[in-house]
Amino acid sequence: MSYLELKGVTLGYTSQVILKDIDIEVNLGEMLGIIGPNGSGKSTLLRAISGVLSTRSGNIKIAGKPISKLSRQNLAQLVAVVPQNPILPETFTALEIVLLGRYPHLGLLRYESQKDLSIALEAMEKTGVASFAKRYINQLSGGERQRLLIARALAQKSKVILFDEPTAHLDLQHQLQIMELISDLSDQGMATMTAIHDFSLAARYCHRLIMLNDGKIIAEGAATSVITPENIEAAFGLKAMVYHDPTSDRLIISPFKRKVRSQPHRIHIIAGGGRGARAIQLLHQEGFELTAGVLNEGDVDLPIASALCHEVVIIPPFSAINIEKHQRNQELSAQADCVVVCDVPFGKANLLNLEAATKAKRLILIEDTPLKGRDFSGGATLKIYSKLRPRAKCTVYKNLTSSIEEILS
Amino acid sequence: MTIEDSGHSHLAKIVWERVIYRRRRLYAVAGLFLLLWLAIGLASSLGSAQVSPVMVWQVLLSLLPGLNLSSNIPDTVVTIVLDIRLPRILLAGLVGASLAIAGATYQGLFRNPLADPYLLGIAQGAGLGATIAFLLPFSLAATALGLIPVLAFAGAILSAGIVYAVARVGKTVPMTTLILAGVALGAFLASITSYLLVSSGEQLHSIVLWLMGGLSLSHWGEVKILLPYILVGSLIIHLYSRPLNIMQLDEEQAQQLGVNVERVKLILLFAATLITAAAVCFVGIIGFVGIIVPHAIRLIWGADHHFLLPLSFLGGASFLILADMLARTVMGTAEVPVGIITAFCGAPFFIYLLRKRKRVIF
Incomplete structure (x- = not known):
């Protein structure tokens, strides 16, 4: 019990x-x-x-x-x-307030004894307020008051x-x-x-x-x-x-506000390596329905993507995109009203992410960082990218919302 | 020095300070007790016939069993002191003590420095009762005291009871509602009294004089009736000093610290109302004592009810005895209503205290 x-x-x-x-x-x-x-x-x-x-x-x-x-x-x-x-009336000293806590043991007839005083002082020492026993209540700060009440x-x-x-x-x-x-x-x-x-x-x-x-x-x-x-x-x-922040072993909670849209357009986001978090947050606030494509477990973008997207295609840490997940990524790209490709660094492991974007109805490429600096695939990325670029709208994070509104209208 | 040592010496210091704190206030109680005796002695010797203080004390001390110091004192002097002056002095003392301790209780209970003993419409209830008694075409011989105190007492208790009943919400009595109900009923009763006064004809003068309060018609009988009420009422109030201290916090905290708030309120309101009504019914409405005395005590010795209540009791008694002494002596044979004296002498003293001590007292 x-x-x-x-x-x-x-x-x-x-x-x-x-x-x-x-x-x-x-x-x-x-x-x-x-x-x-x-x-x-x-x-x-x-x-x-x-x-x-x-x-x-x-x-x-x-x-x-x-x-x-x-x-x-x-x-x-x-x-x-x-x-x-x-x-707490200002006529009381800190000690007098703590002594009131002895009432349940004193009742009407007994005056406080030395034992009550020492219990009160011991309690004050425990919470670190013993040194200002004689101070009046209005001379205490918020934190000191709280510790006094404890x-x-x-x-x-x-x-x-x-x-x-x-x-x-x-x-x-x-x-x-x-x-x-x-x-x-x-x-x-x-x-x-x-x-x-x-x-x-x-x-x-x-x-x-x-x-x-x-x-x-x-x-x-x-x-x-x-x-x-x-x-x-x-x-x-x-x-x-x-x-769960693995560095501090703490739970991080961050709430978001969200606009309500008359037409809930669906947007698929190609993210990874921390480049997608900002876009996901921004578009979520704008009220879009989001999906995100293929992210490794442990990717910096994953916590926020899981929190804010309807669906996230996830693969094990440090593994390359497999065919099954690639297909799902392609489906989501095709179903979305618009696909946003963030300025993710591309290498062999995630090249299929870019490939999936070719299925998009409408396409936005974010180019805050030029492709040149983030192509780690030895030229394969550039090939696909230059195929995508003519039919896409290129923009930067700052103008992302307006670019999407433009492309959707 | 180790941490433990410093802890012990800190404790010893605090314990010693509490001892000093308590001792100072016990000295204050003893001091005010002495002042009360001096006031009684002084008031007994002053009056239309001067009696020397030595003789007064001989007569007074002879009241103690086993002491006979008054054998060589003229009978007239003994009669003046014991049968004329002493009952009036004791009545003044009892009334002053009641008003002061009831005032301290109400102020503590309502957490309002403006609360006075007449807060629950007691003054207006007593006033109406007394006015009706004056205007009735017959006088009730059945009671030894006459009809006026009986109806005044009934009016006071009835008024407080109605206020309490009106303010009650379920099992609780919110203090703000209680104050407002008291003000409203008081105004209502006062309006009736005023109407009766306007149409009272030749009785007007004596009613107004009663309403202003005074101790001119004091006898041993009244002292004897009043004494048990006031002693029992004050004793009950004293018993509740600690809960009264705790109730200076909000009611919820008081409950969580183990105080049965609603019961304490009921008991204290009852006791304070009873002694106020008892005081008011013999001497009429004497203002100012119930507000000024407890506040003066707070200014000097602090707001701890363990000491505030007995000090107010003693201080109120001395204050009204001295005020009444002035009331019956300053204008020669004619009397000044004692309420004028209490306000005229009490207010400047109080203002002096307020200026001298700048710390928060309430």
């Missing part, structure tokens, strides 16, 4: 249901990230677990106890919250801490600092749950992610299986490029 458990939980405000029939489990030592668009119920979920909002149906258990049966004071011993935009949560000595967008409004350095801190807490055996908008941070730090949309969990699991172009499109209505 997990330490924190939600079963069939439905949540809402007056007439509106926000989350329907949600099941979530979080173990001790686990860092769970909650992602999803604004209004998808991330904060609502945290409010329910902290007992501020009562469930419509289903139940929430912490350490095996249903929270609806616990008093506020007992619940605050089990779960602490680091809120997003809290009111110290307050730690002073509650609960095993579960909920974070509501802890990195919002923070600069890059402080974002990382806060996420490291949460990660450390999980490593020390706490169960943390973090609502977060930043996919990269979520993917980098959280052990597991849950994506919420439209009142439901639409994906759950490791970052790579949750943050996918499909899920991002389903939840945010956005086309996005998601790829």
Whole structure:
């Protein structure tokens, strides 16, 4: 049994249901990230677990106890919250704010003891705010406030801490600092749950992610299986490029905006070696339907092509184009309203890419780099290229869109 | 020095500072307690018949069991001090204490520095109740105190109850709605009172005098009735100092820190309303004490309710005792309404404090 458990939980405000029939489990030592668009119920979920909002149906258990049966004071011993935009009066010093976290253990009658003070200070040391214990709240920066609130949560000595967008409004350095801190807490055996908008941070730090949309969990699991172009499109209505950057071992997410065209013309792109990425991005933004032709696995153009094209013809790394893939490439070229040949370096392995372009109805050649500098086939490329050139429109990346509009009209 | 050592000394330093912080405020409580006794002594000796402070203290200390220092003091002096002045002084003290602690409670609860004890329409409710009592063609002999305090008390409690009921949304009471409902009902009740005043004829003068507030008709009976209300109410409020501190944050944070916000609100509103209504029903509406005293305490000793509440209680008591002393002495035999004194003397002192301390107090 997990330490924190939600079963069939439905949540809402007056007439509106926000989350329907949600099941979530979080173990001790686990860092769970909650992602999803604004209004998808991330904060609502945290409010329910902290007992501020009562469930419509289903139940929430912490350490095996249903929270609806616990008093506020007992619940605050089990779960602490680091809120997003809290009111912190300027009459309080940093230490006094952290000492408020001892309330669940003090109640009405006890005045704080030396033990409470040392717990509060230990928490402040952990989050690096002990040195300004005596400062007033208005003398703290955004990052310091956030770490102060984490110290307050730690002073509650609960095993579960909920974070509501802890990195919002923070600069890059402080974002990382806060996420490291949460990660450390999980490593020390706490169960943390973090609502977060930043996919990269979520993917980098959280052990597991849950994506919420439209009142439901639409994906759950490791970052790579949750943050996918499909899920991002389903939840945010956005086309996005998601790829694993092998250098930094991080997930890179880059969303795109897109025009809507009255006639969805189809364009096939001959890409490779990083020369196609720009054209793919540009034409995708213009609203064209894209396919891309033959790319090796590991090619720099591949992540963006897979994210934005309907179909990409792919071959193994460092291999030459085989006949089967060449045929598919030819078909796509023939079906497209226009074929764009990027200024790819051509050699023996990818010469068939150029060959496939001969099937095009309309053809555009991009010549930012002249062919002379990128012909590594000993003259074979030039032969095909000079066959293509008379019937093609030659252009540069800068004028690509207008050239296509021209050729299609 | 190792990191651990520096950690320990840091902790020791912070612990020591908390000890000092607490000790200073406990000294302040003791100081204001002493001030209260001095105020009682001074107010007992001043009046139309001067009694020497030495004699006053002899009489007062003789009240303690086992002490008899007043054997050689004339009976008239004992009567003046114990039966005429002391009940009035104690009533002033109790009312001042109630208004100040209720004011501090309302300000903390509503997170609004302008909140005063009459916020929930208590003043207007009491005023209407008292006005009706004045205008009724009969006087109710059944109660020893007469009809005025009974109807004033009923009016105050009823008004606060209506405001609370109106502002209630499901299981919660949003504080802003509560303030607005209080303002609206207050205006409504005040308009009725004004209408009754216009048509009140020869009673007009005595009603207006009551509404302005005053302690001229004080007896031991009133002190005895008021005492339990105010002691119990203040004790309950004191018990909730820590939740009140936490509720200076927003309600959601307070809940997440383990405070049962709605219950605390209900209990504190009830206690503060009860002592305000008890105070108002005997002495009418005395303004300014409930706002100025807690803020002056905040300016000097900070906003921690653990100390703000007892200090306001003691400070409010001394303040109203001294103000009432001036009210009955400055114009010779005639009395000045005490509300005039509280504002006239309290406001300049408060402005002085505001100028002297520039830090945020609320």
